[in-house]
Amino acid sequence: xxxxxxxxxxxxxxxxxxxxxxxxxxxxxxxxxxxxxxxxxxxxxxxxxxxxxxxxxxxxxxxxxxxxxxxxxxxxxxxxxxxxxxxxxxxxxxxxxxxxxxxxxxxxxxxxxxxxxxxxxxxxxxxxxxxxxxxxxxxxxxxxxxxxxxxxxxxxxxxx
Amino acid sequence: xxxxxxxxxxxxxxxxxxxxxxxxxxxxxxxxxxxxxxxxxxxxxxxxxxxxxxxxxxxxxxxxxxxxxxxxxxxxxxxxxxxxxxxxxxxxxxxxxxxxxxxxxxxxxxxxxxxxxxxxxxxxxxxxxxxxxxxxxxxxxxxxxxxxxxxxxxxxxxxxxxxxxxxxxxxxxxxxxxxxxxxxxxxxxxxxxxxxxxxxxxxxxxxxxxxxxxxxxxxxxxxxxxxxxxxxxxxxxxxxxxxxxxxxxxxxxxxxxxxxxxxxxxxxxxxxxxxxxxxxxxxxxxxxxxxxxxxxxxxxxxxxxxxxxxxxxxxxxxxxxxxxxxxxxxxxxxxxxxxxxxxxxxxxxxxxxxxxxxxxxxxxxxxxxxxxxxxxxxxxxxxxxxxxxxxxxxxxxxxxxxxxxxxxxxxxxxxxxxxxxxxxxxxxxxxxxxxxxxxxxxxxxxxxxxxxxxxxxxxxxxxxxxxxxxxxxxxxxxxxxxxxxxxxxxxxxxxxxxxxxxxxxxxxxxxxxxxxxxxxxxxxxxxxxxxxxxxxxxxxxxxxxxxxxxxxxxxxxxxxxxxxxxxxxxxxxxxxxxxxxxxxxxxxxxxxxxxxxxxxxxxxxxxxxxxxxxxxxxxxxxxxxxxxxxxxxxxxxxxxxxxxxxxxxxxxxxxxxxxxxxxxxxxxxxxxxxxxxxxxxxxxxxxxxxxxxxxxxxxxxxxxxxxxxxxxxxxxxxxxxxxxxxxxxxxxxxxxxxxxxxxxxxxxxxxxxxxxxxxxxxxxxxxxxxxxxxxxxxxxxxxxxxxxxxx
Numbered sequence: 001x002x003x004x005x006x007x008x009x010x011x012x013x014x015x016x017x018x019x020x021x022x023x024x025x026x027x028x029x030x031x032x033x034x035x036x037x038x039x040x041x042x043x044x045x046x047x048x049x050x051x052x053x054x055x056x057x058x059x060x061x062x063x064x065x066x067x068x069x070x071x072x073x074x075x076x077x078x079x080x081x082x083x084x085x086x087x088x089x090x091x092x093x094x095x096x097x098x099x100x101x102x103x104x105x106x107x108x109x110x111x112x113x114x115x116x117x118x119x120x121x122x123x124x125x126x127x128x129x130x131x132x133x134x135x136x137x138x139x140x141x142x143x144x145x146x147x148x149x150x151x152x153x154x155x156x157x158x159x160x
Numbered sequence: 161x162x163x164x165x166x167x168x169x170x171x172x173x174x175x176x177x178x179x180x181x182x183x184x185x186x187x188x189x190x191x192x193x194x195x196x197x198x199x200x201x202x203x204x205x206x207x208x209x210x211x212x213x214x215x216x217x218x219x220x221x222x223x224x225x226x227x228x229x230x231x232x233x234x235x236x237x238x239x240x241x242x243x244x245x246x247x248x249x250x251x252x253x254x255x256x257x258x259x260x261x262x263x264x265x266x267x268x269x270x271x272x273x274x275x276x277x278x279x280x281x282x283x284x285x286x287x288x289x290x291x292x293x294x295x296x297x298x299x300x301x302x303x304x305x306x307x308x309x310x311x312x313x314x315x316x317x318x319x320x321x322x323x324x325x326x327x328x329x330x331x332x333x334x335x336x337x338x339x340x341x342x343x344x345x346x347x348x349x350x351x352x353x354x355x356x357x358x359x360x361x362x363x364x365x366x367x368x369x370x371x372x373x374x375x376x377x378x379x380x381x382x383x384x385x386x387x388x389x390x391x392x393x394x395x396x397x398x399x400x401x402x403x404x405x406x407x408x409x410x411x412x413x414x415x416x417x418x419x420x421x422x423x424x425x426x427x428x429x430x431x432x433x434x435x436x437x438x439x440x441x442x443x444x445x446x447x448x449x450x451x452x453x454x455x456x457x458x459x460x461x462x463x464x465x466x467x468x469x470x471x472x473x474x475x476x477x478x479x480x481x482x483x484x485x486x487x488x489x490x491x492x493x494x495x496x497x498x499x500x501x502x503x504x505x506x507x508x509x510x511x512x513x514x515x516x517x518x519x520x521x522x523x524x525x526x527x528x529x530x531x532x533x534x535x536x537x538x539x540x541x542x543x544x545x546x547x548x549x550x551x552x553x554x555x556x557x558x559x560x561x562x563x564x565x566x567x568x569x570x571x572x573x574x575x576x577x578x579x580x581x582x583x584x585x586x587x588x589x590x591x592x593x594x595x596x597x598x599x600x601x602x603x604x605x606x607x608x609x610x611x612x613x614x615x616x617x618x619x620x621x622x623x624x625x626x627x628x629x630x631x632x633x634x635x636x637x638x639x640x641x642x643x644x645x646x647x648x649x650x651x652x653x654x655x656x657x658x659x660x661x662x663x664x665x666x667x668x669x670x671x672x673x674x675x676x677x678x679x680x681x682x683x684x685x686x687x688x689x690x691x692x693x694x695x696x697x698x699x700x701x702x703x704x705x706x707x708x709x710x711x712x713x714x715x716x717x718x719x720x721x722x723x724x725x726x727x728x729x730x731x732x733x734x735x736x737x738x739x740x741x742x743x744x745x746x747x748x749x750x751x752x753x754x755x756x757x758x759x760x761x762x763x764x765x766x767x768x769x770x771x772x773x774x775x776x777x778x779x780x781x782x783x784x785x786x787x788x789x790x791x792x793x794x795x796x797x798x799x800x801x802x803x804x805x806x807x808x809x810x811x812x813x814x815x816x817x818x819x820x821x822x823x824x825x826x827x828x829x830x831x832x833x834x835x836x837x838x839x840x841x842x843x844x845x846x847x848x849x850x851x852x853x854x855x856x857x858x859x860x861x862x863x864x865x866x867x868x869x870x871x872x873x874x875x876x877x878x879x880x881x882x883x884x885x886x887x888x889x890x891x892x893x894x895x896x897x898x899x900x901x902x903x904x905x906x907x908x909x910x911x912x913x914x915x916x917x918x919x920x921x922x923x924x925x926x927x928x929x930x931x932x933x934x935x936x937x938x939x940x941x942x943x944x945x946x947x948x949x950x951x
Contacts, residue, residue, distance in 0.1 A: 001220055023278065032276075037188035038181020040408070042359040043442040047870035050359055079181035087179060095175040098839050102647025103178030104185065104359045104408025133879050136870070138359050138409050139647050141842030141907075142878040 007071035011036065012080025020067045027051045029067035030077060038078035038107050042136070049135030052108035053077050059112045078107035081114060089155035090114050090148075099148035101139030109135050113149050122153055163663050163728065165656040166898075169835035170666065172652045183406040186363035186378040186439065193365060193435035194223055196425055197280035199270035199287050200448060201262035204296035204517040204863020205310070208258055208289060211270060216286040221275030224432060225283065226424070228257040235392055235427050239418060243487030247322035250314040251484045252515070256420035262291070263310055263482035264517050265863055266447025268420050273428055273436055296517035296863040300456050300477045303514035310482060310515035319480055320488045320513040324495060326570035327506050328471070334508035337471030341462025345542055350929040351531045351912070353454040353479070353857035354850070356524040357875060358646070360408020361440035362449060364421045366429035375402045375426050380415040381684030382674045383642045388418040389426055404674030410646035411847070412523040413450050415686040416486055446868035451857055452490060452524035454479035455531045459539060467543045467554035469504050474535060476511035481520035488513050489574055490521060493528035493618075496571045496579050500536045501586040501616050501801055502558040503567070517863045523686065525847060526908045533615045534930060537913035541611075541920065551612055551917070552590060552599060559586040574687070575621040577796040583891045584616070584801050589825050592887050597805040597823040604921060607812050608820075611917025612805045613910030618797040619828070619902025620692030620893075626681050627698030629658060629705045630787035633751075633760055635729055635744030637662060637669040639701075641694040642682020644674030648904060649836045653691060654698050656832055657898070661702035662709075663726030664743065681791075688800070688902025691832060696792035696896045704788030709746050712786070716741050716749060716770075743786075750786040752777035798893040800828045800901035804845070804910045806882075808918040815938040817853055817919060819882040827889040829901035837903045838886055844907015845884050850876045851908070852915035853931050 002021040009016050011034060018033045025044075030036045030053070039062055042050035046064040053062045054076035081088045090113050093099070100106040109132060116123065116131035123131060128149045137145060177183055213225045228236055239253040258269045270287055274280035295308045297317060302308070306316035328337050338344055365376040373395060379385050379402075386402040389395070407414065421438050429436040440449070456477040462470045478491040488511075495509040540558070544551040560567045562585045569579040593612070594600060602610045630638045639658050645651070655669040662669075672678045673694075674685075683693070706726065713731035714721040717740075723733050732740035748764045752771060756762035764770065771777045778784055807821040824841055831837050854874040858866045867873045892899030916927040925940045 021278070031188070032191065035191065036181065037185075038183070040185065040360070041187070042408075043870045045442070045869060045871065048359060077181065078179075082180050087176065091179040094179055095171055098172065098835050100175060100178060100647075101649070101839060101843060102358070102360070102407065102409040103174070103183050104647075106178055107181060110179065129878050133877050136359060136875055136877060138357060138411070138847070138875065139843045140839060141844075141846030141884065142881050143842045143884055144839060146878065 005068050007068055009070065010074040012076055022066065022068055024067045025063055026065040026067045026070060027062035030062060036077050036079050040104050040107055042105065048105065049108040049112065050105050052111045052135065054111050054115060057115065059115045076111065078110055081110055088114065089159060090117065090152040093148040093152035093155055097144045097148035097151050099140065099145045105135060105137045109145060113152065117153055117156060121156060123149070163659045163665055165666060166660040167831055168656065168833065170652055170656055170833055172649050173655060174649065174651045185360055185406045185408050186365060186376060189376055189405060190365040190435055190437045193437040194273050194275065194432065195277040195280045196428065196436055196438035197272050197277060197284050198268040199284045199289060201258065201265055201267045201269055203262060203291050203293050204265050204298065205294040206262050206291035207294060208260060208262060208269060209292050210290040212288040215288065216283040219274065219279060219283040219286065221279035222283050223275065224273040224428065225287070226257065226271040226428070228255055228259045231257065234394055235423060239420065239485055240388060241487065242485055243489055245320070245487050248320040248484060248488050250319045251487065252311050252314065252319065253485045254420065254483050256423050264519050265865060266444070266519060268448065271424050271428065273432065298516055298518060298859050298861055298863045300454065300479045300514060303479070303516045304477060310517055314515060317515045318512050319484050319515055323510045324571055325508045332506055334471040334473045334506040337506040338460055338462030338473060341470045342464055343546060344460065344462045345546060346460045347542065347928060349457040349459065349535055349538055351453050351455045351534060352931060353451045354524065354855040355451045355857065356411035356413035358409025358411055358413065361442065361445040362414065362419060362421065363439040364425040365435070365437040366426035367435050368430040368433065371399060373400045373426055373430065376405055377402060377422055378407050378414060379404050379417055380410045380644050380646060380686055381417055382644055382676055383680060383682040384684060385417045385422055386676050389422065392418065392423045393427060393430065402676050404644040407644065407646040410685070411525040412527060412686065414646065415684055416450055416522045442870065443868055446873070447519060447865055449519070450522040451481065451519050452521050453531060453851065454521065455494065457535050459535060461539050461543065463543050465547065467547050467549055467557050469502065469558055471506040472504050473508045474498060476509065478511055478513045479516055479521060480513045481516060481518045483520040484513070485520065486522040490523055490528040492574050494532040496573050497529045497616065497618065498532035498536050499569050500533060501560055501584070501614050503560050518859055525844065525905050527687065527905065529615065529617060529909045530848070530851060530912055533613055533910045534913045534916065537613045537910065538916065538928065541917050552594060555614060556587060556590060562587065573618055573797060575797055580796060581616060581799040582893050582895050584799065584827065585889060585891050586801065589801065589803050589827060589889055592889060593803045593805055593823060593825040596825060596885060596887050597821065599805065602807065607810045607922050608807065609918045609921025609923070610805065610807050611914045611921060612803065613913035613917065614803045615909045616799050616801045617688065617906055617909060619688035619800050620794060620798045621687045621689055622794055623683060624791050624793035625683060625693035625697045626679060626789060626791040627694060627701040628679055628787065628789045629698065629701040630785065631705060631709070631743050631747045633744055633747045635668060635742060637664050639669060639698055640672040640678040641698060642679040643685045643690055643694050646685065648690060649833065650690060653832045653836060654694065657695055657699050658702050661699050662706055664729045668729060688904040688906065692798060692896060692900055692902050693792055695832065695900060696898050697790055699898055700790035700792060701788045704790055705786060708750065708788065709743060709786060712746050712749050713741050747786040751784045792896065794895055798829065798895045798901045800903065800906060802826045802906050802910065804914045806914045806918045808915065808922055810919065810922050810937065815934040815941065817934060817937065819849065822882045823885045825887045825889060826906060827891055828903040828906065829893045830890055830899040831888065832900060834888070840903050841886055841907040842884050844905060845911055846876055846881045848908040848911020849881060851931060852912040854880065856931055
């Protein structure tokens, strides 16, 4: 039997206790132990960005992170981006600008862009490209994703 | 509120689910299922001498290990050859698990089932397979030499050979016409391998309850997987259901079926009496799914002083990898779509599909067309340079004129039917493109160049698709079609069609695709066919339902059906808005009842007085319920077209290539949702740029794929893709009721040709290979130090 260890993850605001082997990836822990399947796994070697979640507010590759190494941390997944009054500005902007097609890479983009706009509420084109340059999308050609990031910035500015 | 939504940029109805983590992709299902993993061949060509599983037996959580010898006869047969063709004289497919010989790195040899995937992989690592390595065949040239064979019984490694000839109006062959031409050119072109590479790989999850099998699979054709699984597992078709859940991209690779895993996972679930799931990892996707594109083309063309082509003779060597499960569709498409928007005097095309010890080749978005367009558009550019003419002038001199439609190219297309273009306006398209990119005002500079590429795409291939539309007593409309979705927005565009046809608000319409429980007859999603095929089928089904609704409402309102219309879900008498009946009530009245399950239903019960005691409650020839089913089966394909232009800049020192501008004029007939069509084009162009500048499958001489990861197979990020400017022309298709043509593959098709033309213009060096990297361009510069920029 593999040795397991009990850890606590504060996921989308709720403390979750889970027993995992040392080699359990955070992505697998979120998806298969906690049932949060919105975080997707596209390459399992940290290149595509589909598995991006916010770890203590910062975007990380959950497929390159062992769950046991983030014991006690706060994690936000795509399931935690919407508020009580509906989808976040970033989510709404992606819908409005047709920033997704198959939707598989989308959770990673949403987490990345949420952090990007928090740190830089009015990014230039170049800053947007730089900000999402670690996420692959095979469907959209990125044009509408870039548009959605700018639109989200507008929505956030209007709503705050 | 308007329900006339055909042509409107309606926001996608699937997005709220996909944006909030509510999507359900294959690996999101079956949380309690056992996990399968595979031992795959590390050799490109080898004989399997022995499989020793003893070390794996102690792995905690191991449930089962299977090799080919464990499979029953029906399961262990070679996988089906999906599209037979008389020219495919030596079609070969793989066994679900290798039997005796493996023919590419990645071929599955052993299947392991365990409590979870980590443990299944632990067991895989402990299984020892004894291989006797054989000499592999890698690359088209080595295959053609035929010194080594991929399949012992396929001489010369040639799986298929096909010659197609179209003489000119005077009855001369292409070779004769070329010899008689004032000018001739001969050259060779090389296109390397790429792959669909959806961000979600393949995956299969199966449940068996003792009599019924349910299979979820990340596929582009659930109905056909169902038939294949039922046949392989000897199950009655009604006891098998197959569902494509949310699918994270397909781009062609997921039309192949049944994959070994689509047979083995359900078989294991039945044998073990437990749910089993397999989710492909990225390396598996690289080495055990499918690739495309690889071709060598030898071209000879004859033309006159105006650049009008008198004869074209193309010989194609097509790398088919180790197997041909999808037949020779890709080289057939290359050969037939090569002609593009042009009337070529006489045409001869010959292809040989050769086996190599590499991953099998099946369609990837564009499916042979990018290679075809590369060939034809390179030819046009070379003619222009030879004659010192503008490249657009030479193209225009060869265009099919708008008054020549329907235009018969004299060939047989991929659907086995004549290659007859239904409609188009190529001169107008060229005018629009030149204006959009500013062709006539472009000032060539050293290391800046402009390129152009034109294509025609046969879309909406048959044989058929169907649609079912049901209005329930709550007034909701339930639309289903058998083909599947991989991000194209079908839930939105099919709802737009239904809203427009039925006069029902889109919020009350839901669409289900790819679920054989809802619709069992379908072909699949490929060849830019979903909107054309299912879109028209759903429209026709809606028209049946509308007719029935008006008939029932006319009875209830004591009006003539011809005086009725439906608006906002209400049937009313034209000019008398007060005389109306909601579709929900019409649905109740459509289904004579004995039992009232709610107040509304009571209206249709036997003592409610709605039906005449002199007639049967359901009239002869009628059916209960407000629903309709119809099919669309076209006589032949409908032909979309497009023209792209790009301006590129190359770095004088590093030879880095940057796309400064990219312009697209696109004609897919009537647009259902322009926002979604634009999205399809953007994505296609991005994949095209990947194929032109970055993506290739790098095999070494041993048949090892050296770049089987996202670290090394370079797909474009946002930083590689320019802003794409688009304009639309709409020449409706006369072939279908909605006048639409397909749009899914369009964007990717001409990109390599466009970029090659632009680099050639910038550098003055002939670009005859794709993709081209900065280091390759650098080497070409060194080989041709005296070349001058082309003007």
